[in-house]
Amino acid sequence: xxxxxxxxxxxxxxxxxxxxxxxxxxxxxxxxxxxxxxxxxxxxxxxxxxxxxxxxxxxxxxxxxxxxxxxxxxxxxxxxxxxxxxxxxxxxxxxxxxxxxxxxxxxxxxxxxxxxxxxxxxxxxxxxxxxxxxxxxxxxxxxxxxxxxxxxxxxxxxxxxxxxxxxxxxxxxxxxxxxxxxxxxxxxxxxxxxxxxxxxxxxxxxxxxxxxxxxxxxxxxxxxxxxxxxxxxxxxxxxxxxxxxxxxxxxxxxxxxxxxxxxxxxxxxxxxxxxxxxxxxxxxxxxxxxxxxxxxxxxxxxxxxxxxxxxxxxxxxxxxxxxxxxxxxxxxxxxxxxxxxxxxxxxxxxxxxxxxxxxxxxxxxxxxxxxxxxxxxxxxxxxxxxxxxxxxxxxxx
Amino acid sequence: xxxxxxxxxxxxxxxxxxxxxxxxxxxxxxxxxxxxxxxxxxxxxxxxxxxxxxxxxxxxxxxxxxxxxxxxxxxxxxxxxxxxxxxxxxxxxxxxxxxxxxxxxxxxxxxxxxxxxxxxxxxxxxxxxxxxxxxxxxxxxxxxxxxxxxxxxxxxxxxxxxxxxxxxxxxxxxxxxxxxxxxxxxxxxxxxxxxxxxxxxxxxxxxxxxxxxxxxxxxxxxxxxxxxxxxxxxxxxxxxxxxxxxxxxxxxxxxxxxxxxxxxxxxxxxxxxxxxxxxxxxxxxxx
Numbered sequence: 001x002x003x004x005x006x007x008x009x010x011x012x013x014x015x016x017x018x019x020x021x022x023x024x025x026x027x028x029x030x031x032x033x034x035x036x037x038x039x040x041x042x043x044x045x046x047x048x049x050x051x052x053x054x055x056x057x058x059x060x061x062x063x064x065x066x067x068x069x070x071x072x073x074x075x076x077x078x079x080x081x082x083x084x085x086x087x088x089x090x091x092x093x094x095x096x097x098x099x100x101x102x103x104x105x106x107x108x109x110x111x112x113x114x115x116x117x118x119x120x121x122x123x124x125x126x127x128x129x130x131x132x133x134x135x136x137x138x139x140x141x142x143x144x145x146x147x148x149x150x151x152x153x154x155x156x157x158x159x160x161x162x163x164x165x166x167x168x169x170x171x172x173x174x175x176x177x178x179x180x181x182x183x184x185x186x187x188x189x190x191x192x193x194x195x196x197x198x199x200x201x202x203x204x205x206x207x208x209x210x211x212x213x214x215x216x217x218x219x220x221x222x223x224x225x226x227x228x229x230x231x232x233x234x235x236x237x238x239x240x241x242x243x244x245x246x247x248x249x250x251x252x253x254x255x256x257x258x259x260x261x262x263x264x265x266x267x268x269x270x271x272x273x274x275x276x277x278x279x280x281x282x283x284x285x286x287x288x289x290x291x292x293x294x295x296x297x298x299x300x301x302x303x304x305x306x307x308x309x310x311x312x313x314x315x316x317x318x319x320x321x322x323x324x325x326x327x328x329x330x331x332x333x334x335x336x337x338x339x340x341x342x343x344x345x346x347x348x349x350x351x352x353x354x355x356x357x358x359x360x361x362x363x364x365x366x367x368x369x370x371x372x373x374x375x376x377x378x379x380x381x382x383x384x385x386x387x388x389x390x391x392x393x394x395x396x397x
Numbered sequence: 398x399x400x401x402x403x404x405x406x407x408x409x410x411x412x413x414x415x416x417x418x419x420x421x422x423x424x425x426x427x428x429x430x431x432x433x434x435x436x437x438x439x440x441x442x443x444x445x446x447x448x449x450x451x452x453x454x455x456x457x458x459x460x461x462x463x464x465x466x467x468x469x470x471x472x473x474x475x476x477x478x479x480x481x482x483x484x485x486x487x488x489x490x491x492x493x494x495x496x497x498x499x500x501x502x503x504x505x506x507x508x509x510x511x512x513x514x515x516x517x518x519x520x521x522x523x524x525x526x527x528x529x530x531x532x533x534x535x536x537x538x539x540x541x542x543x544x545x546x547x548x549x550x551x552x553x554x555x556x557x558x559x560x561x562x563x564x565x566x567x568x569x570x571x572x573x574x575x576x577x578x579x580x581x582x583x584x585x586x587x588x589x590x591x592x593x594x595x596x597x598x599x600x601x602x603x604x605x606x607x608x609x610x611x612x613x614x615x616x617x618x619x620x621x622x623x624x625x626x627x628x629x630x631x632x633x634x635x636x637x638x639x640x641x642x643x644x645x646x647x648x649x650x651x652x653x654x655x656x657x658x659x660x661x662x663x664x665x666x667x668x669x670x671x672x673x674x675x676x677x678x679x680x681x682x683x684x
Contacts, residue, residue, distance in 0.1 A: 276451065279563060279582050285450035286459035286468060329567035336575015337566075343583055355580050359587035366548075366591060370599040373541075374607075376526035381608040 028055070031065045054119045068117070084117065086110045096188030113138055130187070133170060135180040136161055143181075160246040177212070184208050184245075200245070203229055205238040216302050223303035235267070242301075251301070257294055258284075264295040274340040291326065298322055298339065418621035419635075420649035425489075430617050431663075432482045433549070438670050439475035441593045443468045445674060448586050449681035476560055483553050506637065507537045509547070515540035536633040541603055552592045559585035590678070597675040601668060613668070618660030619652035 032052045034040060040049045055061055066072055068084045087094030090110075102108040114120055114129055121128040129138045136158065142148055144158030161167045161181070169178035184200060191198035199208040206229060210217030220226040220239075228236035242263050243249075249256040261284070265272030275281050275295075284292035296304075298314055305312035313322040319335035327334065341349050343356040422430075446455035446468055459468055494502040501507045519540050521533035538546070559581035562569040566578055605613045609630075616622045628635045638644045 282447045282450040283465050283469070286446060286456060286465035292465075327567050331567065331570055333573070333575055334567050334570035334578070337570075337578040338576070341576075341579040343579075349576070349579070351576050352579050352583060356583045356587070359584060359591075363587055363591040363594070367594055367599070370541075370595070370603075373523070373526075374599055374602050376523070378602070378607055380526045380528075385608055 028052075028065050050118045058118060058120050059122050060117065060120055086117075093188045096186075100188060100190045101192055102188075102190060112142075130182075132176050132178075132180050132182075133174060135182055136167065136170065139181045157246040160244075164246060164248040165250050166248060179212060183211070200240075202234065202238055203232070205240055209239045219303040222305075223300070224306060225304060226302075237267070241266075261294050268295075270342075271340055274342045277343065278339055278341070280339060293326065293339070297326075415624045416651075417624040418649045418651050419624055419627040419638075419644070419647050420621050421616050421627070422620045424620060427617060427620050429482060429486060432478060434667055436475040436479040436482065437592075437596065438667060438674075439471055440479065440589075441597075441674050442670065443472040443475070444586075444589050445593065445678055445681075447472070448590065449678070452677075452681040452684070454677055455681075473564065476557070479553065480557060483557070506633065509538055509543055511540070511543050511547075515543060534632040535630065536637075537631060545600055545604075548592070548595060552588060555588050556585055556592065559588070593674065593678060597671040597678075601671060605664075605668065613661065613664050615652070615657060615660060615664075618664060619657060621649040621652060 029052070032050060032055075035048060035050045036052045038049045038051070040047065042048050060068075068088075069081070070085075070088075071078060071082045093110075097103055097105075111117055121131075123130045123132075125131060126133070128134065140158030140162075143154065144156055146156060148154045148156060162171060166179040169175045170180060186199060191200075193200040193202075195201060196203075198204065206217055206220055206226065221230065225236050225238075229238060242260070243251070251257075251260075261272065261275065261281070265275075280293045284294065300313055305315075307314045307316070309315060310317060312318065320330055320332060323330040323335050323337075338349065341352055343349060343352045346353040446458050447465075449455050459465055462468060462471075490502065493499040503510055504512070514536070518533045518535065521530060522540075524530040525532045562573065562578070562581040563585065570578060604610065622630070635644075638647060
């Protein structure tokens with residue numbers, strides 16, 4: 001059924017194209033008599049040449065020149081020619097641009113993204129500048145330059161994206177489903193991430209990522225962070241806080257595991273500091289052995305639940321299984337180990353506190369005693385040496 | 398004090414005036430010291446980056462040697478070597494003291510066990526430091542040498558036990574309470590830090606770098622010291638040997654020049670590594 005309707009559509013489109021092409025070709029060939037000359041320039045030296053073959057092959061090929069250049073009725077042309085108004089036909093897109101970051105038509109004409117209007121291709125055509133696989137490069141024309149940072153305070157995100165997992169999926173694997181700029185930011189109605197309407201506004205980020213990562217979004221929304229975001233907590237982490245927005249890495253990759261714990265530490269300062277005191281962190285910080293437990297290895301990543309929730313991997317009943325993922329043979333006594341023990345807190349960890357205190361006192365007292373002992377010894381021996389030398393010198397003289 | 402001057406001249410392994418050398422350490426003991434300090438340097442060099450894993454040099458060092466995987470491998474390797482050395486030492490003590498019933502191992506002037514004279518020596522030494530008395534005379538092992546020995550002895554038991562408890566945590570958890578697994582890291586790192594700071598500052602200066610022995614006491618490498626040096630450093634042991642007529646039996650061969658030079662290279666390398674680690678430790682501790 002689908003195939004049949006497709007064939008009908010193709011035939012209908014072909015008949016339409018053949019019919020109008022005839023009229024259009026006749027009309028535009030008249031213009032191309034002059035404008036087909038590649039060297040043609042206006043009085044101020046701008047090229048006003050049109051490549052006829054490319055124009056006829058473009059999505060606008062069936063149109064007559066005067067459809068867009070409406071103020072030109074014949075030859076000679078009027079002295080001042082009005083700018084082409086794309087919104088005459090593309091009204092929805094023009095409406096989308098209103099209020100967007102690209103609203104200024106002088107700064108951002110349609111052609112800055114879609115390319116030469118005489119050679120435009122539909123976005124499903126691989127030659128199109130807005131074909132999914134070409135979008136990052138097109139946006140990168142501006143958003144990959146240092147000029148953006150100076151003019152608009154925006155980072156050069158293109159290289160970050162291209163090295164990200166999305167960029168790799170797009171450029172290396174050639175996946176049309178890989179997230180490109182439009183997937184998150186939209187196309188015409190692009191809003192600042194500070195705008196509550198924007199898909200990149202903090203509290204909208206989970207839904208935006210969830211368009212593709214639906215399972216993760218569901219998982220995230222059941223967790224403590226997702227619930228906090230849903231409740232309007234502006235500080236609760238959304239996808240981009242941990243994964244970044246553009247430089248997204250494969251979370252299982254060494255590089256991400258190495259740099260990741262401080263992300264949680266941004267908010268969970270005390271937990272991060274006590275984690276830093278443990279063997280897990282000491283091992284994990286040095287690289288080359290990335291298996292050591294990071295926050296989410298124990299707590300989970302998206303659907304993080306408090307230890308009081310029986311579904312949580314750090315719920316007391318689940319600890320043997322959770323620790324046992326790395327520590328084969330972990331038993332009930334083993335999981336009494338406190339991965340966030342604080343040796344400075346006498347109330348919470350009395351045994352550890354007193355052991356630490358004892359060890360510190362031992363260290364300080366032994367070193368202090370022997371330091372004084374050694375310094376006094378050095379002084380005395382030096383004095384004896386000097387005394388000896390002076391007597392010897394006297395004897396020799 | 399002319400004899401003292403001569404002794405000082407012989408302090409770093411130079412030739413004896415009398416041409417006679419007294420044996421202080423057997424070759425097994427010198428080997429033991431060699432294995433001890435090599436594995437200790439290895440443990441310190443790989444332990445410190447873990448203890449101060451947030452410091453800039455720890456990460457650089459780790460990256461240089463192949464990351465944490467390489468560090469823990471060498472740490473465990475050195476730990477095994479040191480454990481074997483310690484067990485051999487215990488076996489020797491058992492053999493000499495219990496099986497062969499050798500006298501003077503557990504008590505007396507030649508024993509490592511502290512006695513009342515050590516207390517008097519310590520006080521007398523301190524009084525001499527501040528000019529309140531004469532320098533005490535020392536026997537085979539002076540009190541600070543005994544302290545070195547016992548610090549290492551108990552250090553190995555404490556650091557070794559806590560290290561193995563971390564290495565085989567699930568096994569140790571069968572008979573240790575959960576909080577002990579937290580405690581072993583604190584104990585291991587603090588005791589290790591104490592050992593490192595002590596050896597690289599106090600032991601280095603007391604035994605090698607102080608004016609009497611500067612820059613290095615070679616006796617642990619050559620096994621012998623010149624008669625003058627021996628007499629100056631350990632007058633009580635010397636007198637006892639002369640009195641018992643056993644001095645002749647303790648005479649040893651003069652150390653070969655190549656061996657002294659070789660030992661100097663090894664010894665200075667060890668001291669240099671130690672001092673470097675000391676500086677890094679202090680920098681990490683105070684920043």
